Amino acid sequence: MYRYVIAVLSLLFILSVSAWADEISFVSYCTSCHGTNGAGPGETIPYISGQSKEYLAITMTEMRDATRYATLMQTLAKGYNDEEIEALAAWFAARQWVSNTNKTDSALAANGKALSESCSSCHEESMREVPRISGQPSGYLSKAMLEYKNMLRNNDGGAAMMIGVVDMSDEDIQALAEYYSGLK
Amino acid sequence: MNITRRSFLKAVAAGAVITATTGCSNLTVSSTKVPAVKKIVVLGGGFGGSTAAKYLKMLNPSLDVTLIDRFDAHTSCPLSNEVIFGLRDLSFITLPHKVIADKYGVNFMQAEVTGLDADKKMVHTSEGSIMYDKLIVSPGIGMDYDVENGFDSEMQKAIPHSWIAGAQTIQLRDKVQNLKKGSTLLLRIPKAIYRCPPGPYERASLMADFAKKNDCKLTVIDPNPGIVSKGPLFEAGFKELYGDVLTYIPSTTVQHYDKAKNTIVTDKGSFTADLINFIPDQKAGDMAFQLGLVPEGKKWAPVSPITFESDVFQDVYVIGDAIDPAITDTPKSGVIANTTAKLVAETIVREYAGLEPILPAMGNSCYSLVSPHEGIYIATVYHYDPAVKRIVVKNGANSIAKERSAENYNNLNSWAENILFDTFK
Numbered sequence: 001m002y003r004y005v006i007a008v009l010s011l012l013f014i015l016s017v018s019a020w021a022d023e024i025s026f027v028s029y030c031t032s033c034h035g036t037n038g039a040g041p042g043e044t045i046p047y048i049s050g051q052s053k054e055y056l057a058i059t060m061t062e063m064r065d066a067t068r069y070a071t072l073m074q075t076l077a078k079g080y081n082d083e084e085i086e087a088l089a090a091w092f093a094a095r096q097w098v099s100n101t102n103k104t105d106s107a108l109a110a111n112g113k114a115l116s117e118s119c120s121s122c123h124e125e126s127m128r129e130v131p132r133i134s135g136q137p138s139g140y141l142s143k144a145m146l147e148y149k150n151m152l153r154n155n156d157g158g159a160a161m162m163i164g165v166v167d168m169s170d171e172d173i174q175a176l177a178e179y180y181s182g183l184k
Numbered sequence: 185m186n187i188t189r190r191s192f193l194k195a196v197a198a199g200a201v202i203t204a205t206t207g208c209s210n211l212t213v214s215s216t217k218v219p220a221v222k223k224i225v226v227l228g229g230g231f232g233g234s235t236a237a238k239y240l241k242m243l244n245p246s247l248d249v250t251l252i253d254r255f256d257a258h259t260s261c262p263l264s265n266e267v268i269f270g271l272r273d274l275s276f277i278t279l280p281h282k283v284i285a286d287k288y289g290v291n292f293m294q295a296e297v298t299g300l301d302a303d304k305k306m307v308h309t310s311e312g313s314i315m316y317d318k319l320i321v322s323p324g325i326g327m328d329y330d331v332e333n334g335f336d337s338e339m340q341k342a343i344p345h346s347w348i349a350g351a352q353t354i355q356l357r358d359k360v361q362n363l364k365k366g367s368t369l370l371l372r373i374p375k376a377i378y379r380c381p382p383g384p385y386e387r388a389s390l391m392a393d394f395a396k397k398n399d400c401k402l403t404v405i406d407p408n409p410g411i412v413s414k415g416p417l418f419e420a421g422f423k424e425l426y427g428d429v430l431t432y433i434p435s436t437t438v439q440h441y442d443k444a445k446n447t448i449v450t451d452k453g454s455f456t457a458d459l460i461n462f463i464p465d466q467k468a469g470d471m472a473f474q475l476g477l478v479p480e481g482k483k484w485a486p487v488s489p490i491t492f493e494s495d496v497f498q499d500v501y502v503i504g505d506a507i508d509p510a511i512t513d514t515p516k517s518g519v520i521a522n523t524t525a526k527l528v529a530e531t532i533v534r535e536y537a538g539l540e541p542i543l544p545a546m547g548n549s550c551y552s553l554v555s556p557h558e559g560i561y562i563a564t565v566y567h568y569d570p571a572v573k574r575i576v577v578k579n580g581a582n583s584i585a586k587e588r589s590a591e592n593y594n595n596l597n598s599w600a601e602n603i604l605f606d607t608f609k
Contacts, residue, residue, distance in 0.1 A: 079565025
């Protein structure tokens, strides 16, 4: 009985270690900026663990091709071919989502909620190419929306859908960011 | 992911041993010879060592991991330029080792390393000797004083380099704070290859910003033929922001330091100032030499470009700034130390699980300030290229920012929080 337990435990243990061990080298550089487990305290760097696999792959590809506005990610994405991007996206998508733990400004978030109806219809459940936004740091969410508003991101996959933010005030954008950031 | 039947069975065999010894100490397994839990000792709790200790425990919690450092906290060089010029609090860059000890079950030992017996696999310290199965050494840098030039560690006491963060960071910060208006400043850049290629130019920029605000003048003497990293971006800052207070003189070789006159004599003339920041040329940290990891006549520790195992001793790995640049194009940076540490942690865990090492993949994202609220960056992806047996840039993924900006500054702050978190928390 004892030997059986040991065998099963070691099986589970090695499966988990091997799963890590075969892929961490690849992703270990990403976590230096995106944080251990794909989430870190920095406000403007998105959480990537547990994000939609399709979205992560599309985003890396768009940054590599410079169809999506980005700063250093446009350079870093060039380091990976299609197969590697698929592997990176799959690895992070398979991890547990980690929400931010910042204190939410409830008044601001309430304003955001009032504006959120058209956003939720797509973003409520991240559907393939549509990224999860709930629990992302508010700094990143407002940064992304401002990039769409200021027409920096007018060429990527989300541009057509995100056209609605062009007419929003910066304050409304902050409110929306605060609302979605506070949804764990 | 797919695991082949062969590697799976090998892995199970190795795993059975590891699990059997850690989980069930009350039960005897008399018919099986069970080796002791694997002991990994990490020397140096900076960006390399702390990441290694944390990630070893994350990958395999059953490992016995001990981190040894002479201080109870690491002071981060990245961001220390901001602290020197009053832009950020010292507490932000003070990273107690206790945090990863408590969170991940790393044994932290505050001690001075005094020697290594690689045959017996034993490290000697001021707090006793400790055995290891694997040893990871992250010594950082040491100063390569050319004593004939009349500049040595004694001189450094009055003219801190502040290129190893900690007491000298505070010392330089205090010197800057106490400067009178209308003073003169002098910064000496080290000769490449050194820790953090853009770092001295970030210091020059912030020093120039200080000079501008305090009616001071700054001279920067540089032994290199030009700005070593992010050149066009720093150059633009020097011209556009600091043209009236900063004089930058490249290709300047220090010949002699006259202590009595507090004057640096060079082939481009003699220089003195109210505040001199002399950053010497560099080599591997003292511990690397002390432990015999640097062969006679060399300045850096030679290692395998695949496993980072020392060329000198088996089961001893060297990571971070101390490694020989001959095997890699990566700069000496905190991010490279962090990503290399993860690689070595994985290599060791894979070995114990009966798996081959993975060929290195890593990268460097590095932000610098050009002024208190404008940032720049360099971003590079690296990998091991078997054709040249070195770590090189991957797919040409290497560039610097288009321009200095507030956006880069905001990202600099997030990057700083995240890299410090990933390494020390």
